[in-house]
Amino acid sequence: MIVKQIWTANNYRNFNYLIACAETGEALAVDPLDHEKCLAAAKDAGWQITQILNTHEHHDHTGGNDAVARATGAAILAHRNARDSIPGMQRGLGAGDLVKVGKTVELEVLDTPGHTMTHVCLRSHTDQPALFCGDTLFNAGAGNCHNGGHPSELYKTFSEQLERLPGSTRIYPGHDYIENNLKFTLDREPDNRDAADMLGRVAGHDPAAAFVTTLDVERTINTFFRLSSPTVIAKLREAFPDLPDNPDERTVFLKLRELRNKW
Numbered sequence: 001m002i003v004k005q006i007w008t009a010n011n012y013r014n015f016n017y018l019i020a021c022a023e024t025g026e027a028l029a030v031d032p033l034d035h036e037k038c039l040a041a042a043k044d045a046g047w048q049i050t051q052i053l054n055t056h057e058h059h060d061h062t063g064g065n066d067a068v069a070r071a072t073g074a075a076i077l078a079h080r081n082a083r084d085s086i087p088g089m090q091r092g093l094g095a096g097d098l099v100k101v102g103k104t105v106e107l108e109v110l111d112t113p114g115h116t117m118t119h120v121c122l123r124s125h126t127d128q129p130a131l132f133c134g135d136t137l138f139n140a141g142a143g144n145c146h147n148g149g150h151p152s153e154l155y156k157t158f159s160e161q162l163e164r165l166p167g168s169t170r171i172y173p174g175h176d177y178i179e180n181n182l183k184f185t186l187d188r189e190p191d192n193r194d195a196a197d198m199l200g201r202v203a204g205h206d207p208a209a210a211f212v213t214t215l216d217v218e219r220t221i222n223t224f225f226r227l228s229s230p231t232v233i234a235k236l237r238e239a240f241p242d243l244p245d246n247p248d249e250r251t252v253f254l255k256l257r258e259l260r261n262k263w
C-alpha cells in the first residue's frame, strides 16, 4: 500500500489522500477536494484513480468528487446513509465492509458517528496499520459536532473503536490542525511534556511534509485520549466546579469537547 498525503494549502487546511496498489497502480482518492492536486499527483505517479471515498458528507470533503469522477470515471463510495447528501454515490458502506484497491490493498470500513452521523473511517490491513480518519480524530484533537454530529456518539466512537486499535496504527486525518490542537492539550494539561516536545517539533511546520503520528503517540498528546489524567481532571474542575470526585471518562470527554468549542 502506498499512501500519498496531499496538502491542499486552503483555508480549511484539508489533507486529501491517494492510496495506491504498488502492483497495479490503481488508486483510491480520499476526500479529493483539491481535484487538481489529486489528479496531478496520480498522473505524476502513473496511477489510475478508480474509486473516490468520502469520509463524510461535508462539502470540504466532497467538493472535488465531480471533477475527479469526470476525469477518471471513478466510483464514489461513502457511508450508506449519506446517499441523500452526496450526489452520484455508487457504493454505500457499512461497518466491516472491505474496500479493495488493485490487488494488494484491503481497507476495512469503520462506522464512526460523532462528527456527523454518516462518517466512516478506513483502516488498512497492513503490517503497520493505517487509519484514514476524516474529521473524527485529528492529530492531538477530536472532530467538532457542530454540523450534524453528536458529542456522545463521538465519545462512543473513541472509546469503543479508536481506543481499541493497535498502538502502531498510523493516523491520517482530514485536516492539519496539530499546532492549534497541541496548544489546547497544553492549556488542559500544562505538565504534558510529550505535547510540549511535539509542539516544538511541529510549530511553523510545512504541512506538505507533515509528521505522521501513531495511535500510541496520540495517547500521549491528545487530550481526548487522556480522560483519566489527574491534571486534566483537576483543570477541568476549575472550569466545572460541580464535576464529581471520580468523573467517568464519558463525562470528562464531553466537558473537554464543550471547552474546546469555546476555546
Ligand SMILES: [Zn+2]
Residues within 6 Å of the ligand: 056, 058, 115, 135
Ligand atoms: Zn467535516
